[in-house]
Amino acid sequence: MIELEPINSLALTLHHAPGVQALLLGSGISRAAGIPTGWEITIDLIKRLASVQGVMDAPDWASWYRDTYAKEPSYSEILDAIASTPAERRAVIHGYIEPTDDDDIRKPTKAHHAIAKLIASGAIRVVITTNFDRLLENALRDEGVEPTVIASVDGLLGATPLVHSRCTIVKVHGDYMDARIKNTEGELETYADEFDAILDRIFDEYGLVIAGWSGDWDIALRNAMLRCSSRRYPFYWASRGAPSSMGEDLIAHRMGTIIPVTDADTFFTQLLSKFEAVRSSSRVHPQTAAIAVAEARKISRDERLAPEWADLLRREVDLVSKFVRSEDYAKIVPSKETLNALISETLWRTEILRRVILVAARWGNDEAFRSIKLAISSLTFADMQQGGYTYTISMRRLAGSLCFYWALCGSIAREDYGRVHELLTMKLRTADERQVPAVRVMPFTTYQSVDWKILAGFETRHTPESDFFSAIFEKEASDVVINPDDGSMLWDDAEFIITMAFAYDRLPLVEERGTWFWAPVGRSAWRRASILLSERIQALQEETESSPVYRSGLLGGSAAAAAPSIAALSDFLAKNIHFF
Template identity: 45%
Template sequence: MPGDPLSPLSFLATSMHAQKGVYALLLGSGVSTGAGMPTGWGVVTDLIQRVAASRGEGLLEDPAAWWRELEGEEPGYSAVLEKLSQAPGTRAELLARYFEPTAEERADGIKMPTVAHRAIAELVSDGYVQVVLTTNFDRLVEDAIREAGVQPQVIDTIEAIQGMRPLTRGAPTVVKLHGDYQQLNTRNTVEELSTYPEELARLLSRVFDEYGLVVAGWSAEWDHALVDLIKATSARRYPMYWDSRSSKGEAAKGLIEFRDGRSVPAADADALFSDLRGAIRSLEGMAQSPLTTAMTLATAKRYLTDPTKRVALVDLFDDLAGSAQLPPADVADVEGLDEYLLEVRAAATPLARTLYHCVRYADASIDALLAGAVRSAVVPAARGGQPTRDWELYPAVLATYAVGLASLKFGRDDTLLRVLNTRSGRPLSYSAQEEAALGGLMHPWVALGDLLDNRLQLPRFGGTRYKTPVEKLLQVDLQAVLKDDISDSDVVELMPHVEFRIQVANSASLSAGETMRGVHAGAAADFRLWHRSNDDDAHVPRMRLERAIASGDAPAWASLLEGSEVLAEVVEQLRKNRRY
């Protein structure tokens, strides 16, 4: 299964997992040809060839033209069958060789449900898919669903539509748009596919209005009525996803553009649906950890009041940190980056909120555990000392800022420093030999460097070009993550102080001779944080930290900065980068 969380497949899996039953499948001949099933047109042309052979004709170059000349009509599936087999029993025997496997074919898996059909059946049986539309005459998809233990309602005639159960109730529904191979009401020619019966058209209009679509094995080249029905649906409650193999034509591209859809890279239907099912299984596995953030918080608070539960608290932190980590993202564009960052924010929320509450309700005795939780959210360095990349650090950044906001709001200044000074398990760069402190990795130029490009405009910001996109991103995300715990105004007020402490701790930890990294012109560099425009001593975050040290509320900071010029050096760089 592809590991790129920004892939269309991943977004589809996430959406299907979160909203069971809101996507319908639209399956074309490409889903069944992998099983050795012929297309309806393939059956027609082979039957015509057999008629020609019985009349002493050789191999026909154009079976359709030969039939038109012979019969004076288009060679539709129904028309050819009517000429060749008047009795239903004869017709069944004639068609069996095309759609029903022989014993040998069954042994070889030919004309049997494929990997795709079985994956679809699992999606149906697990409740992720309630409606399956298929243009195929065969019965592979409904057979696979039955084998999965579910009895679908199969709609293959107008009469069946009139008596069907509602789509949203009871058993899943398979709608055979072109009919079943045993019937003479099938649609196959261009003329037959140019219009649909009124009852079928109404049913499909409802599906296209109320459901998202996952399209596979259908090119949209010949089925004009189906194309028109999709285009006639103005509502787009859920998006459209279409496998890349069958969506290459102009008709398919037009529908994707019309529905704001996305092409899903997939070698074939087997790969598409097996990968989709695998991705959903992964999400199901993640859902087995604490059921809700509220339950997690209640559990953490219970552990905090019982010193014998420290091991259980560590295990809880480790579980939350593991759930906060998403696979590395190969960010292709700013839209993909924005979508991925929203996924990260959601994944990191339980960890960040839990740490915030632990700072609020516990004392310094658990500071080491808090630091360990943030450290667990940092993805270990890859072989060769590879530095952070692909937004691996963002969950840890959100967790660190949550600790920082709580530390400042509840008078726990030293807690943030203890977290920042904890070894991270990662070097800062390819060439670095020693692991960095967490404070070093949280430095904006390390953790969020890609966003320091002032030209970057995240779609969620509506085109606004912020001078400090990192500051804006962190503010918006922290307000969302901690919306039930701290006011938006407190986040805005405290962020410069957290950022300032991160940069001070980072600079104070440098070895002798090491050059201080550049200071990010973010929240702590806002000109409004200076009481007098040219007085460095009037920098508000510096004054707050110095007051905490002087009052004895921050002994760890006092020890770190004793005899040091780091405060003045950081403020001087902030002054040079001051934002107006």
Template identity: 40%
Template sequence: MESESVVGMVAIPAGRLIEPAMAMALNVHSSPGVYALLLGAGVSIASGVKTGWGVVQDIVGKVAAVRDPDNPDARSEAMADPETWWEAATSEPLGYSALLAAAAPMPASRQAMLAKYFEPEEGQDDSKGPTAAHRAIAQLVKRGSVRVILTTNFDRLTERALQEVGISPQVVSRPDQIKGIKPLTHSQVTVIKLHGDYADLEQRNTVDELDTYPDELQQLLDRVLDEYGLIVCGWSADWDKALVRAVEGTRSRRYPLFWSQYGQFSDAARRLTSQHDAAVIDGKSADELFTDLVSRVEALDRLTTAPITRDVAVVQLKRALPDPLRRIELFDLVDQAVTQITDRSTAEHKPVLATSATWADTFGSNVRGYRADSDTLLHLLANGVFHDDGTHDHVWQRAVERLVRLRDTMPNRYNEHLEKLRHLPALLATWTIGVAAILSHREELLARALYRPGWAAPHSGHDRQEPAWYLNPNLVLETEGMHDMHPSRNGDRLFYPQSNWLKDTLREPFRLVEPSDVAYSEACARFEFLASMAAMDTDIGFRAYPWVGEFFLDSFWGYDSNGLAGAIETELADTWPLLLAGAFGGELPRARNALTALTEWRGKHGRKW
């Protein structure tokens, strides 16, 4: 096997000046691929899968119950001390192979017996599945942080979690496999199952079986312990004598040893952590340990990696969009773009209080700032929604949900119109999603974009309202502020400054998906029209207020039913995509009533020139 180089990596002293969990994250982040995991039974507890010894106990108990059917305590007595009972009953030491041979002599029956312990039961696909810890470990492997996993478990939860993220691990469960494996540095990840696989007769479970390892396995284990840092989780060190000796035999460590302990330390564990001056992380379950590690490492990524440019992000999104194995990459692209917005939406960056003399400047500065901060996200949404087939609709929706929460807390002192601007990123995102859905003929998506998520002002006691109401541009963007910030080209006041600004400022994200300015303007007008119909779909009179905008102009609305209004009236039927997706409660009369209410409102209030 080729030698592996670990020269040049950074080792950060563990657990003295900083918290051990922090030290572990710093080491894993600074030295990708250098730390191996040693996983014990504690990692799989939450899955409902029995430990290897638990399986042995259970099978011995069943054998005892069959041998002595008239004794109701036979099973519990045997399970209390399986080795003693087995030797007394068979005159042979308890071994996994002998036990299976006695309980299920044929391969098919043996496989069926073992599968019940490790595979989901029929109709219960979520049982006996990978835990949050297994899935977090898979993320660490995917990002290249971990490349070697030692495990005393013989379930296949680690392998299943890796396969879920598109990784095919190199698995070693028998000594005879070692000679032919790829060098550890050449494999994306190698899972070394020290006690074998559950379907393997060479499994090691009993005290005698755990006393020594075959030479090939011992040499591989010694090499990993010598050349890699080690993160121990879920291993008690109580029974695995050969593994304890191997860890003891590693006299000088090149990298710190991190040991996560949930519960009381065994004497062997206490001795090993003391010998290697290990950083002990106490009181965390396996799920908590590894999900926390992933979060901390990703936080370090954000500090050390320059944000990708907008155009590069769009290219990456287009590559990930059709590939089911890159769904997490796509999710991360959008989520990181949202985080860039939320990180700069504090009162420090976007003031919510200003004097009367500075109010107009502050308003304009905040509007332009929110738009600039949202640029990458808006390009991702325009291209993503347009090219998607509905597979990732939950990703686009989550972006809006996170942005809506910018107003989930109320500052102590604020100007009403500056405070309402905190919903501007959500409005920009919703408008972009809506126009992209129209351009791609996926208007059913509007049933989600205009009706969810609900929101109510904090501590107001009001019912939660739909985006069609609380994201109305005329509520989010104060009219006088928009007149000052966005005059017409000749300096006059625009009839619909909010509508005109949104259409103009969001043109750029759509250049790649819709080159035609006319088609883009028509899509914007249609979105405003449909959003206004949703806003009029209410029994509460004062909330029936449309997204007053340029779609009201005769050039869009039309004459004698020949324009947009007439087209939508003609479309209204039980098969209308918005109705089928749940808009207007899925009720055609409600949609028609909303159109009528919008038409009447325009007749009373709208500008027609």
């Protein structure tokens, strides 16, 4: 068995399962920013307590406290004595955290910036912290991420749900600008029921990476971890030296792994570096993709090079097939994080494939185009067993759908509606051995049970799948267009043709089987920056019989044949798109 260093194992986890690990950050994270730890604040508070008793110097302030009060120094107890109300305590803590006018130290550290980059990349989405400061929030804003911050029950009740937030920071002890911060031992013994509930959910549904936290003082937080028996994701504890006995108890309870560290800055910068190295190794090198595109542009046009073109497609299809048919794919438990990881994996495995298909659909000969259709057909994986999670079974089609859309866009750029018609109507085998037209099963919105609002960063979009995949296509459209706006238009054209062809295919099923009518709509149904779907439909209704669309055989080959499906689609859109 191969033994990996814990930090390497963590880096791989962050890459292959982005978002499944939460962070728990303690005061040690902010130490390099000049913000003292709890013990350092305790010693300073002892000095203040001694000063009002006329004691201005002592060789060891902790020993002075023990000798004077016959007990161990307690941060909570001393603070409670110095400041009797929450507002007073907030004012005391404010002085330790807020920089003065001439203070250039209390800024986000290397650790904060590294964490912010991991969050911006999607590797981490949830952070629990005992710190009152806002250093992480400031570092996140430098990366263009506005976090959801929960620092009180009020904030919790109005917060964006974890699954819909790009980043959630749970400040279990409050924020230093809020008088309700928790400091004393009594305040740290229990949390409000609402806070316990969200901690229970995080500790159950996420793995955990702990850094800068001892586990000794935060009783309620420690109890929340002990309440959770789930161990579905890894538990890591970054520790300077050996953890305390309480820390060891938590590690044993969660079957955790210790990561030895020298300091937070070094640990998180190393983790970021390793994560980025893994991510880079999994990507197609731009030069490799460019060479493949240039090769495809050449060999797909020359009939004499048909074997070379077939070999190129076969290599790239195999790269996808090995992933989808692997045991690892079958074992993926559907969650927002694992499905985003699956989509990311599929995207890099199909980058060369979809790009060479795009250029071959645009410039390739008929034999090359026939090979494209065969490649798309093979990527439906209809021959595989259908047992397992519906989400992951549906997602097997993703590679095929990407190639389908890219081929459609290439054919539209060629202005070859005959090829468009071939793609939409080519027969694909389904799991129940039926042969159905591609337009019925290739659009992203036809995937059974898949809610595309799982896409990280696109949770609130009307058409998340359209917005997400169109952004990727527009970057790669430069392989076939000159003007970037033409790539955006190509995507909208393809989605409109899919909508119309789906409606035309769907209407007979409605009439024969009594099923309900619907059609997949893309982003142009909602965004004003494009030609709206209603405008496209009106333009289609004004087309003559000699238009390329009808001459190709699309929509029955005539305006009369298309009219019923256009009417049904218009009625559907009027009821479901509020400004259609």
